Amino acid sequence: MLKKLLDATSVAIIGASKNPTKRGYQAIKTLQEEGYEGDIFPVNPKEDVILGLKCHESVSAIPQSVDLALITTPARTIPSLLKECGEKGIAGAVIIAGGFRELGEHGQELENEMLVSAKKYGVRLIGPNTSGMINMKSNMNLVGIKNAPKGNIALLCQSGNMALTLITEAMIRKHEGFTYYVGVGNESDIKFHEYLDYFSNDPATKSILMYVEGMSNGREFLQQAYQTTTKKPIILLKSGRSDSGKKSAGSHTGSLAGMSEVAKAAFERAGIIVIENSDELFPVAETLSSQPPIKNNSVAILADGGGHATIAADLLSDYGIKLPNLTSQTQKKLKEILPNAASVVNPVDVAGGTDSDPSIFADCARILLKDPNVGGLLIVGLFGGYGIRFDKSLTFAEEEAAHRLGKMVKTKNKPIVMHSLYSSYNSHPIQLLGYYDIPVNDSLDISCKCIAALCEYGDTLTSYQAKTNFLFNWGAKAKKSGVDIINKARSENRRVLLEHEAKQLIKMHGAPVCGDTVAESEEQAVKMANSINGKVVLKIVSPDILHKSDAGGVKVDLETEEDVRSAYQKIIENAKNYNPDADIRGVLVSPMVTSGLEVIIGTKIDDLFGPVIMYGLGGIMVEIMKDVTFWVLPISERSARKMIEKTRSSVILDGVRGQPGYDKKALKKLLLICSELIESYPEIEEMDLNPVILNHQGVNVVDARIILKK
Template identity: 75%
Template sequence: MLDKVLNARSVAIIGASKNKTKRGYQAIKTLLADGYEGEIYPVNPNEDMILGIRCHKDITLIKDPVDLALITTPARTIPDILRKCGEKKVAGAVIIAGGFRELGLKGKELEREVVAVAKQTGVRLIGPNTSGMINLKSNMNLVGIQNAPKGNIALLCQSGNMALTLITEATIRKQEGFTYYVGVGNESDIKFHEYLEFLRNDPDTKSILMYVEGMSEGRKFLQEAYKTSIKKPIVLLKSGRSATGKKSAGSHTGSLAGMSEVAKSAYERTGIVVIENSDELFPVATTLSNQPPINNKSIAILADGGGHATIAADLLTDYGILLPELSDKTKNNLRKLLPDAASVVNPVDVAGGTDANPGLFADCAKIILKDPSVGGLLVVGLFGGYGIRFDDSLAIGEEAAAHRMGAMVRRKNKPIIVHSLYSSYESHALDLLRHYDIPVHDSLDISCKCVASLCKYGSYLKSYHAKTNFVFNWRSKAKPEGNQIINNALKEGRHVLLENEAKELIKLHGAPTSVGQVARSEDEAWQIAEKIKENVVLKIVSPDILHKSDACGVKLNLKSELEVRKAYCQIIKNAIAYNSEADIRGVLVSPMAQKGLEIIIGTKIDEQFGPVIMYGLGGIMVEIMKDVTFWVLPVSPTSCKKMLEDTRSSILLEGVRGQKGYDKKSLRRLIAMCSELIEAYPEIEEMDLNPIILYEKGLDVVDARIILKK
């Protein structure tokens, strides 16, 4: 439990100082200035009194219990200080110092020592290399940021500057603030998922805002995010989107798995709203904290100008949000209020109808929100600025409208988001909207992003029951024959299954594939081919040759005895030329697959999230187009539907230019089977099924490669 750490009732400042430039002075000063509700214990062997508080020579000499230690001393001193904290039975420590793994091997060794001491003593660590933490509820400010606003958002952040940016933005907007801020730092002890569990159960936190650079236990985080997002929204910005994962020569899947692709899809599947622009982070978190979600992806626009309405409609359409046609009753009621020139379709344009009476905004909003097809309302244009733009007397009508719109949100449980050109002006009407927690922005892009986030979160909540909890039931679906295939390879010291072994394994679990037979001579090759009674393909079988085509170890569409014998001899010759020391087991003879759409499915182990699966166009197109998507396992046939839609080439599955579509149901079953396979056999490191030939009905796994863990 982190309660004693994040809700500490007593804090020791180790490295307390009288030097006003030192963190050990600033922390005490801030705690006193903010009115921290707990006890403060400065610790410095060379001082007797700091800022009017008695200073202790050592933390072990403090008579009363200490919940939390703020350690402001250099990195090299941390292990010994933690041992003393353990002796004092301190619950947690905030380690400000850098100089750990971010500085290389020596720093890594020091960090390992720090973590080892923490585990021995039971002291939980925030950081190291952190800006600190703040509990706004008890005024425990261990960062030193002045006047951080209180509110209902919790902030987890791996950048002190990013945290300062967000807290400053909250201060300027005067609409929302924070319950907690934690500088996660190196995440060497307390992990992201532990903070998430704590905040999920905090009654004062309504949403969680995260800036993440790296995550050491990604799967546990996904499991906790799954439990948390159903109770309160999580908004996350992930940096490092351009970085690619470590490349593996073992398979296509290993070389294509980019960190950002895996992380983004994984986060979104837990209900996290992923943000890609930093200026959208706080507005979206505020919106999700205070506005009801939209569960039908439908929004109405109310505008006092065609330009803004058109831009907003384009932006929302780009996000996949529907602008439903309003009912006849809604349109008729709007016509009664507005001038003849007004447009009462969606978007609704008042066409000057509010110039003399801005209170009509509330009348129109009431009518629109009653429409059952409308999930929420976006107001765009000049609202809040009529009294500024035209005449002071109009401000009264705007203020009354703001009161009414605030009441509508609470009564109808449908959100209102306002875009106003006068957002940065002194406007009592806009302040009233903010009082009712209605978001007000001067950017149409941000306003539309907030709407999109409400739709995304609402859609997730609507289908939460169908989502995965990211928990594996290891070996639950393993088969004795499958275990035997893997064990035989491992006994031989092999970490690669032969193609026929890989095909036998996936066939055991229901994958449509023809295993074929291994020939060890040209005579045997022809005997096998003759029994197949259709064109065949020959492929080299060797644990030392992963990419058979690179070794010219594949011959296609063979029919006659001469072709088969010649192909066999040529494949063996090519393989020896490619790798003279290769362990050649023979040549696999299989039926030639019919033409269809080539697909790839692969799995690998992601360093943050564990087993992941890849789907996309197969064959040579996987390297050329790179139109693939990565999902964290496990996946079900139901969730695979969304996986297929994640690729640009998904339209090909429907059939184009008069062609019939392909068997998506069989494809989803195969993806789910691959998920089952990884859950059944933890020994599997990577798997490539490429190509898979997809037909109008059915499919055929033409080639399979499985690499085992070393």
């Protein structure tokens, strides 16, 4: 269905105008000047001819069929115009106007009215609150940006200014351009994931570049991105991480930004390359659209100066990229063509070996790309500027090297990224590198980010089968007794499972929980405590008292029979004082767990992505250190391992100061059990396991809370 919109062979300009300052004039003029291959139909009941084209009184008056409408009139006119478009058989409309949900309640009502009209008459919508769209292949420019460069990147953007920034950058760099630009706007109708589906199947598009402020269906987006990234890379910058940024995003697009920790981890798991600095966005997209990925996370650095080589090595190390040892054969061949002062370990420093003959760069590159340990090459320094820096005659050697470097990428199927101090001079050698699609940056930091993106995308392709596809098989592993527990709570009009019910539920799925029972009398509490080897804990059991400690409903370190009796009496007394109407079911008697590392595992429903899981240090440390990770459910075994590794405290689990490490295998299994629980029982809204005691062997869920959906 999107093909009729994005590849429209005819466009109606509703709100066409003779006023050069109006969008209805600019759109027609741009389409004409840029050679749009389809038909243009201006619509304005007050005009006869605009820019040499017959003007139609209404959409219905157009004598031919029309694929797409560009509507430039105010927001209040949109619902009735969509009715006309639908009756005419127009497949879609680009809604330029703002004034919808980004303006509050009244705007939301108008947007709802617009959507009802669009759905009733079968018209798909781009926008509203959009700068428009461009199809570079057919020159269908509905934005007005002139001379936008053609290439193989599809651009999805929720900001007209950001789109202009990226298109302008592409014009300046002169190496890469776009197949499409779509201003997604409020995403009222057509969602991000639908565009991904379309671009993933477009043979002209090699990568997808996205600027996102908010999205309305994060789960479906992740599912589609997971499929798309196996075909082509997605590069994404999401704004709205800060509180002020979120407010700005909400007022600008009418979309609420999702929790940044959840979003970033989810995007990366879907194989998306997440960018956090806007100046890296286009260079990374350019690199991924033109260079093969690095599938072994190993890179060689070729430099004509030690300073650049060292900085590059540090930057790549920060990204977790390996600088592999070069084989003895590689080093031997490098020594044969470089001066004695050269360093032939990785990074390779030519030490003046290219000063009189820059073509040596190509000789070294050929040797390095042949090395089986090397997955890609980063060249840093002065290449492209030797004829400027030293002597014009060296330009010829640089040009010859550029030709050879460009051909190497194709023959070796390994990428080359170039950092050059002289990139902005746009010398002929630099232009030749662009001809061969070798990306050149004047920033060493950006060059290293481009290499990191190639490694990250390579990892996505090699680990695809180990990732989750973000799909739930709801209820597939539910236990009948587990369903009975939930139904019992529902029958009592409870949303919260009692602690022992929650523990029973997670135990059914293999989670290790401390053995505890409910005592309905003081004598039962004593008897149960006596059956436990060691100290015990007593906790109130009441559906009306969720925060047991606040009610004085928890007593710990109980050792003697007298301790248990006194604690039981005090807990019941405190509970009645806290809530005289509370339904008190008894007291939970549990063994006292005294050793181990406290961790926390929790789940919740995120507004954007649905069920997510959290892991981190438990107890008071969760509040102090906030060292937690959020991942979208369900998770795979690989995801569970990554969750643990992503926390700063993961080093503690390996053991410190000669202490044995903790049982990460048991912890990983518990995370997977929690994922299975949420998939098994869609009624669960939140689950909180805190504390979970992790030991050197095994793990123990000490406390559990499960809240059901309304």
